Amino acid sequence: MNVKENIKTLIVDKPLKLDCGQTINEFPLAYETYGSLNKDKSNAILVFHALTGDQFVTGKNPITNKDGWWSYAVGPNKSIDTNKYFIICANVIGGCMGSFGPSHKNPKTNKSYGTDFPVITINDIVNAQVNLLDHFGIKKLFSVVGGSMGGMQVLQFVSNFPDKTKTAVPIACTASHSAQNIAFNELGRQAITADHNWSKGEYSSNNTIPDKGLAVARMAAHITYLSKKGLQEKFGRKLQERDDLKFGFDADFQIESYLRYQGSVFVDRFDANSYLYITRAMDYFDLAKQFKGNLSNAFIKTNAKFFVISFTSDWLYPTQENKDIVIALNAIGANVGFVEIESDKGHDSFLLDVPDFLSALKNFLDQSYKE
Amino acid sequence: MKLEFKIIADLLEENTRILDVGCDDGTLMEFLKKNKNVDIRGIEISKKKVQVCISKGLTVLEGNAEFDLKQFPENSFDYVILGQTLQAFVNPEIVIKELLRVGKKAIVTIPNFGHWKVRLNLLTQGTMPVTKTLPNDWYNTPNIHMCTIKDFVRFSKTINFKIYKSLALINKNVSNINNSNLLFKNLFAELGIFLIEK
Numbered sequence: 001m002n003v004k005e006n007i008k009t010l011i012v013d014k015p016l017k018l019d020c021g022q023t024i025n026e027f028p029l030a031y032e033t034y035g036s037l038n039k040d041k042s043n044a045i046l047v048f049h050a051l052t053g054d055q056f057v058t059g060k061n062p063i064t065n066k067d068g069w070w071s072y073a074v075g076p077n078k079s080i081d082t083n084k085y086f087i088i089c090a091n092v093i094g095g096c097m098g099s100f101g102p103s104h105k106n107p108k109t110n111k112s113y114g115t116d117f118p119v120i121t122i123n124d125i126v127n128a129q130v131n132l133l134d135h136f137g138i139k140k141l142f143s144v145v146g147g148s149m150g151g152m153q154v155l156q157f158v159s160n161f162p163d164k165t166k167t168a169v170p171i172a173c174t175a176s177h178s179a180q181n182i183a184f185n186e187l188g189r190q191a192i193t194a195d196h197n198w199s200k201g202e203y204s205s206n207n208t209i210p211d212k213g214l215a216v217a218r219m220a221a222h223i224t225y226l227s228k229k230g231l232q233e234k235f236g237r238k239l240q241e242r243d244d245l246k247f248g249f250d251a252d253f254q255i256e257s258y259l260r261y262q263g264s265v266f267v268d269r270f271d272a273n274s275y276l277y278i279t280r281a282m283d284y285f286d287l288a289k290q291f292k293g294n295l296s297n298a299f300i301k302t303n304a305k306f307f308v309i310s311f312t313s314d315w316l317y318p319t320q321e322n323k324d325i326v327i328a329l330n331a332i333g334a335n336v337g338f339v340e341i342e343s344d345k346g347h348d349s350f351l352l353d354v355p356d357f358l359s360a361l362k363n364f365l366d367q368s369y370k371e
Numbered sequence: 372m373k374l375e376f377k378i379i380a381d382l383l384e385e386n387t388r389i390l391d392v393g394c395d396d397g398t399l400m401e402f403l404k405k406n407k408n409v410d411i412r413g414i415e416i417s418k419k420k421v422q423v424c425i426s427k428g429l430t431v432l433e434g435n436a437e438f439d440l441k442q443f444p445e446n447s448f449d450y451v452i453l454g455q456t457l458q459a460f461v462n463p464e465i466v467i468k469e470l471l472r473v474g475k476k477a478i479v480t481i482p483n484f485g486h487w488k489v490r491l492n493l494l495t496q497g498t499m500p501v502t503k504t505l506p507n508d509w510y511n512t513p514n515i516h517m518c519t520i521k522d523f524v525r526f527s528k529t530i531n532f533k534i535y536k537s538l539a540l541i542n543k544n545v546s547n548i549n550n551s552n553l554l555f556k557n558l559f560a561e562l563g564i565f566l567i568e569k
């Protein structure tokens with residue numbers, strides 16, 4: 001990977017006290033920007049990425065040479081219009097695209113941190129990113145937007161910094177990770193740590209990676225991002241480059257081959273320890289608990305205008321969990337709109353070409369920007 | 372602009388918080404936003420119409436008033452508007468009670484099934500009336516609980532809410548409904564407009 005030279009990095013000099021009790025100093029926060037900041041700095045949107053995303057939201061990702069993860073939504077004249085807005089996205093801390101994470105060298109041991117890296121939370125992730133506002137001299141963002149784990153960051157951001165954004169768009173997310181969410185993440189973590197190559201997180205010293213475990217983690221997670229109907233329509237029982245079953249354990253079915261492929265390309269771009277740390281951050285996320293069980297209190301100080309979006313076929317972060325956010329906001333008379341988008345594409349809908357979603361997002365942002 | 376919207380606007384005070392229940396494509400919300408200094412939200416069951424509202428910059432929740440009003444605390448709004456939708460609910464009694472819990476006041480408009488044309492239609496045809504404002508057949512109509520102006524007035528006594536103001540729309544003219552002209556208005560009004568309180 002031709003990493004470093006293509007990555008913009010802010011060295012955060014303000015010490016950050018983490019929820020686990022540790023404080024991190026002088027840590028790198030990798031970010032990317034799109035569009036340009038206007039004179040009065042009122043057109044900035046902070047986009048938060050999901051579990052396996054990174055700061056390269058749109059265009060060509062210079063590291064993977066693939067399209068950015070939100071190319072459908074972000075770009076000239078798109079939902080998040082780069083002609084109009086200044087878009088900032090940071091790689092989350094704990095990540096593996098340049099921000100402070102477990103693959104970084106520990107100066108004390110001169111080895112990668114591995115599992116010596118502190119356990120981080122969504123709160124820590126957001127508190128690290130707010131430094132970008134100071135870096136750009138932005139007092140108030142026009143919007144914070146994100147799907148899935150990105151949506152959790154939206155909620156945490158508004159709660160931590162109630163005056164720092166005019167609007168907030170949490171998409172396909174939850175205010176509290178459910179038992180099912182935690183279960184799937186645990187499955188992934190167990191797959192990684194069960195891989196012999198993982199070596200208690202010290203694989204980089206051995207010049208190996210737990211690729212088998214990480215691939216299985218990705219395969220399992222990938223299923224949760226799709227819907228049963230979507231899978232059935234795309235793959236059904238179609239066979240993979242063969243006319244009949246082979247009575248063995250090769251990939252007879254297209255769905256098997258597809259999942260194997262998804263697993264194999266993932267290990268080339270993602271760090272196994274980062275996967276452990278970030279899924280843990282998601283599992284620990286419970287915004288209501290931060291406010292003694294009353295989610296409304298998380299938003300009581302903000303005047304931000306919210307727009308919550310869910311998808312009909314998303315069973316990972318189902319509509320009801322998104323609606324719980326809406327209910328908490330309505331309970332305190334907050335300004336909140338909500339729509340459930342019809343889509344067969346499961347949780348992944350927010351990343352894909354779902355016209356109703358893309359137009360709703362665009363309309364909300366552009367109309368709110370006029371106000 | 373629809374006369375009904377203008378009448379509703381005249382019933383509202385300035386600087387108030389309003390919820391439009393069943394806000395449709397947001398036409399009334401837009402009208403009120405433009406003509407009154409009010410903070411207005413909407414709730415609408417149709418995804419398509421919610422999308423239209425968003426494209427107009429309106430704050431709208433996709434939801435069903437029968438279940439989703441629960442989330443609002445008491446007196447969240449100064450006014451809750453229910454325009455020509457009461458008849459479509461499975462349980463209008465619960466809806467009215469919810470409107471008056473969530474709002475300090477409510478404005479309810481009802482297409483009057485007591486109108487003479489409706490009565491004549493049933494009398495002469497012997498089939499369920501199909502009119503311009505009620506264009507569906509009995510088996511596919513969303514309007515499962517049609518009522519007359521007189522029914523609504525009686526309803527107020529049965530479930531105990533106050534009618535603060537009642538207006539009739541007859542051939543584009545607005546007039547007051549009172550005890551002495553109720554039977555007449557119930558025969559000639561196309562629409563009844565009620566400002567109600569707990």
